[in-house]
Every structure is written in C-alpha cells, then in structure tokens.
Amino acid sequence: MTRSQLPDWLRAPKPYTYLKKMIKESEKKSYGSLFKSFYEFEGAYEEHYKRVMGTKSWSIGPVSLWENQEELDKAGRGHAKEGEGKRTDEELMRWLDSKKENYVLYVSFGSMNKFPTAQLVEIAHALEDCGHDFIWVVRKNDDDGDRGFLEEFEKRVQESNKGYLIWGWAPQLAILDHPATGAVVTHCGMNTVFESVIAGLPLVAWPIFSEQFFNEKLVVDVLKIGVSAGAKEWRNLNDFGSETVKREEIRKAIVLVMGGEECVEMRKRVKVLSDEAKKAIQSGGTSHNNLKELIEELKSVKLQKGI
Template identity: 45%
Template sequence: MDGELHIMLFPFPGQGHLIPMSDMARAFNGRGVRTTIVTTPLNVATIRGTIGKETETDIEILTVKFPSAEAGLPEGCENTESIPSPDLVLTFLKAIRMLEAPLEHLLLQHRPHCLIASAFFPWASHSATKLKIPRLVFHGTGVFALCASECVRLYQPHKNVSSDTDPFIIPHLPGDIQMTRLLLPDYAKTDGDGETGLTRVLQEIKESELASYGMIVNSFYELEQVYADYYDKQLLQVQGRRAWYIGPLSLCNQDKGKRGKQASVDQGDILKWLDSKKANSVVYVCFGSIANFSETQLREIARGLEDSGQQFIWVVRRSDKDDKGWLPEGFETRTTSEGRGVIIWGWAPQVLILDHQAVGAFVTHCGWNSTLEAVSAGVPMLTWPVSAEQFYNEKFVTDILQIGVPVGVKKWNRIVGDNITSNALQKALHRIMIGEEAEPMRNRAHKLAQMATTALQHNGSSYCHFTHLIQHLRSIASLQN
C-alpha cells in the first residue's frame, strides 16, 4: 500500500531550505507517501504557510527545541534570518550540531523508512546509519553550482593566478566557466593551517555525503543536463551514489501566494496593481531573506530604479519601515504615489508576482530558489549575487542559459552586497527591459518555463525521477520490514 512508506524531512532552519523542503513534503504527500517534517517551534509557521491548509492534517510536523541559549545565541534565534550578526554564524552552526540527539530520539521513536536532511546537518548521516535508516542529502542548490564548487575544491585553480582579479577557467567543468578569486566564497580559498570553522563544516558535509544514500536536487534534468550528467558520472557514481532531480519544487505548490512567511502586502492589492500594467513592463526587485545592503546602496538602487524610467516592485528587507531617511527626497511621491512603483517592506509573495505577465525582469541575488522560480515563470534576470554559491548561479544564468544580464558585482561578500552605482543599475535595466538583447532573452526564458512545467507532468523527467525515487525507497522499506 502507498501509505506504508514513511519519509521524514529535516530542513535546515533557513528560508532557502524550509520552503523547498515543505514543497517536497507536499509532493510526497500527493503521491500517497506518509510524510513528517521535523523543525523548531519558531519555524513551524513558515512550514504551515507553505504546505497549506488542505494538506496540513496529512503532513505531520514534529518540533525539537532549538538550543539558542545553550549555544550562546539570543533567545528566539532559530533561523538564519534571525542571526543578529555575521560573527554569530559559527555559533548558530554550533547550535545546529546540538540537534543531533533530539533528532536521533525522533528517528528511534518514529522509525521512518528514509531521512531526507539538509546538507548542513552533516551528522545526520551518522545518526541515520546508526539506526539503519537511509539518509538522502538535500543541498538546496542547483547541480551546476555543485559541480563548479566541487571542481574548484578538487583542482584549486585560484592558486594558479597572480592576483585576485586575474581570470581563470574552472578545470574539468563543461562550458569554460571563467571566474576570479574575488568571486569565490572566502571558505573556498582557505585550507591547511588557515582552515576556518566554516571550512571544517563544509569538509564534514562532504564526508557525510559519502556516507549518504544519495542526493535530491531541486532542479529538472533538461535545465542542467550537461551538468547533471557530469555530476552523476564523474562525481557520484564513482562513489556508488546517485542523484534524483525532482524540481522545480515550487511548481508542486499551487498556492502561489502563501509560501513561506506571511506576506507584508495584500495579495489582492498587488495583483490589482500588476493587472493594470502592460505585459513585460514591470521590474521585480528582491534580494532574498539574508542579503543586506547599506543605506547608501539602497539609495543608489532607488535612484537607479527611478532614473531607468521602468515600473517596479521593490522588496526591501528592513525591520523599521518607518525609517525611510535613506530614500532620495521625494522618491515615494514621484514613483509609488504616481503608480510607477510599489515598495514591499518585508516578505513578498514572490512566485505569485513572478508568474504575472506584467513582470518582464527580476533583479535578484541569484539564490537558487529565486533563480529557479524565475526560470519556472519565464522571467529574465538581472543578476546581483552577494554570497554563498550565488556567483556560480550568476554564471549559469548569464553564460549558460543566456537569460540574464549581470549588474556588475565584482566581489563575494558574506552578507552585505557589493557597491553598485545607480548608473550601472540603470544601464543594466535598459539592457534587460528594452535593449536589443531583451526579446531574445525573453524568448529563451519562456521556452525554459515550458520545459519546467513539462518536467513535472506525467512522464516528464522530474515526475519520472520522483517515481523512481519512491520505488527505490519502497524497495528498501520492504527489506527493513
């Protein structure tokens, strides 16, 4: 019987993992698989908002206490958004490690047939193995970025250039992808005696992958075919593991306006505003849940948006929306009050906005969820990466898919974005909205969106990967029983 298979999901407490893994839970539930999500109390609302009311009685949510105080974090600091300072990132990861015993208790108590845990729980492989439960790894990134970062780790090409700005080609990676040292994550350039805490965590993640049953990737085969083949044949099969491509997971969720946290804007109001605009005439600007910008940079963004003459929706992550002193004088009157733009202070219903025909471009930090949501909606991207694997994603969007224009960021930063002038933003917006490249990019983006939808339909690539994964897990479950 379908209901005999029991999957337990353990997402890392950050929006980039909580939301797609909640979408994944919906997908498993839709296939008749008993599904449980483990999280901490303050992250339950995000999960409930994503799985939706129609499935909340079918998908079980279990909570474990997050050891904020025990690790030295402020009380209530239970996800990456709530980390008050970059200096506390390693402290947050220390708290994450303390979740090992509570997870093992739940695994022992509920005995799922499989554990799907975020990559940032490297110890989960050991816990699952100890209890003879297969563990699948979820990275939350695309396979191109996984391949690129692994090739950089293995072959260290950045050590063969004389300066931080000298370009190099990533060895063995298809596509002749060019990078500089400045674009690499700081932890990718540190080894040996200079090893950092984060470097050690990444090494543990690599070791835990080797001990896992395989990988689940939020992507679809046709989007990253060359890199999926490279990943499977060159990086996984030699280790006796495999990957399943079951995305875009956002398309598994039909309730586009409810994913994640409670939106800071009325859904009806934003749709009404978009309905009043012509097709492909609005720029959507959002930099995810972690990236921050100085007031000076925010002011440059405002000026660039205004000077471009484009209509826009701009999502601003600031805790105090009454503090608008950084906005250019008269900006709101000249733009938002006259219907040229909308500022959303906080959380936006991103998929709902991107899917609207009025949206013609997306200014994005190139987080994988945002990138894949734009691909699924057929929206070209103006790329503004900040940290993590986002510079790899930028290369994928601009060089491989050719559906994006770089705004010109030259340096990786842990959280705070690079300095881009209003003039640079204005020029990039002109290219992507009305320049000679705009229409060809839009056409390519629309074709990719059609491919994304097809991948999830019956007998599409993601549908078949998901079917094969469930069959695989059922066969393991039968042996366990």
C-alpha cells in the same frame, strides 16, 4: 570566477572549510542525493555529479511547481506577516493590472539580504532612471537614515505611479506570474531563479553570498537568460562589504533585460526552459519519472531489509 567572488572559506582555511569537507565526504558515503532542480535545466551538471561522486542521484524539481500550482497557493507563497507593510496584496494586484504587459521590473534580494544606505541610494536612482515601472521588495533595516530615505523615495514614486515598494514579505509567485511583470532583479538564490524561470522571465543577476556567484555564472554565461548587475564582491550574511554597485551599471543591466534585441533572445530561451520545467513534473516528465523511480527503489530497499 574572480577571487573576490569566491566564498571566504574557499579563499583561506576556516572552521567552515573543514565542515564543508566533512559534508562532501558524507555525500560520497550516502545512498544518494536529491536535487530540487530538473534535468533540462542543468542535466550536464547532474551527469558530472554522478560521475564524480559515484552515488545515485535524482532531480525531482522544480519543487515549487509540485506545491504551487493553484492560484491560491501562489498568492500564499511569501504572504506578508500580520502588521508588515502598509498596503495590501489586493492593492498591489490592482496596481499591476493597470500596467502594460512586460513593463514592470520586480526587484527582490531574498529574505535575508540587506544593503547599506549608499547602495540603497544607487538602486533607487537606477530604478527611477531606467524608464520602467517597478516593484521593489525592501528589507527593514535598523538604520533610521535608511528608513527615512526609503520612505521619501516611496512617497515620490507612489505619487508618480511609477513604483511600488513592499516592506517585508511579498506575494512573489503572484507577482512573477502577472502579465505586467517583465523581468526580475535577484540575488540569485536558487528558489527565486527557478520561480523566475517557471514564469518565463529574464533576470538581472546580483549575487551577494553563499553559492550565488556560481548561480550567476549559470544564468548569465551558460543558460544566457540574464545579465549581470556588476557585483564583484562575495560577502558574509549581514556584512555590508566594501563594494557599491553604481546606478549606471544597474540601469544598464535593467535596460538590457527589459527591451531590445538581446532581451528578445533571452525571453525566447527562458520561455523554452519554462515549458520544460512544467513538462518535467507532468506524467512522463523527467522529474516525475525520477520521483516514481525513487519511491520504487526505496520500497525495494525497505523490503530487502525487512523493515
């Protein structure tokens, strides 16, 4: 990790630094911890956590798989709020249906992240130049310049049928599960990482804040199921920072995950993890067994305390 990729509260003492220290101390005093991960994904860390913290822990994920197994559930995940966006989910699915398998890039930076105009311009040019069709989930900004640029960009790619912009919320699971979707550009929020892995898709990692730079290291360097977009600056939420990732770097990362020998190997590795994720929550799977163990242990504790 470079210093600029570390959260600011780790670089210099802040009130949040002391809050995090209190949280860590409370973890050591707790009965145990639940992880939304699964053992096959980061079991080495799970074992390390148990040794360091000295408490019990259970990985019971991927949590989204317990909840979103039916097509209706997937369609409802991240469903657009009334009045948001100009086009319907049905239009989006028809657009995806018209595309070749593994040919569409899905670009989403989560529900809280926004970029300055200069960065939006670089992303837009990279998407136009990458040679693949794309879906880009755009967060609304108050800047009229942003809005005007993006609306003009949307009109251009809509006319060429190469791109699809979603303003606001997107039916993410339905998009990830579609055969036309070939890879994901993500901020490395762990929910999106898990959902992409479950769908068997390699990732372009573009961390922004929180623990996302650590997640990038896991995805790119440890699991080797993605590549870095080149972001090097951790920033606070709603702070644009000083970094602009250039279109050449973005395009290079997209090309790597969408084709070529390296992409084939990444797809093989993420497919193995996808299969393991699905097995984990099935009867006899690691997360299924952990959840049963947790329930039985809590029942036992309850009886001992006479609750």
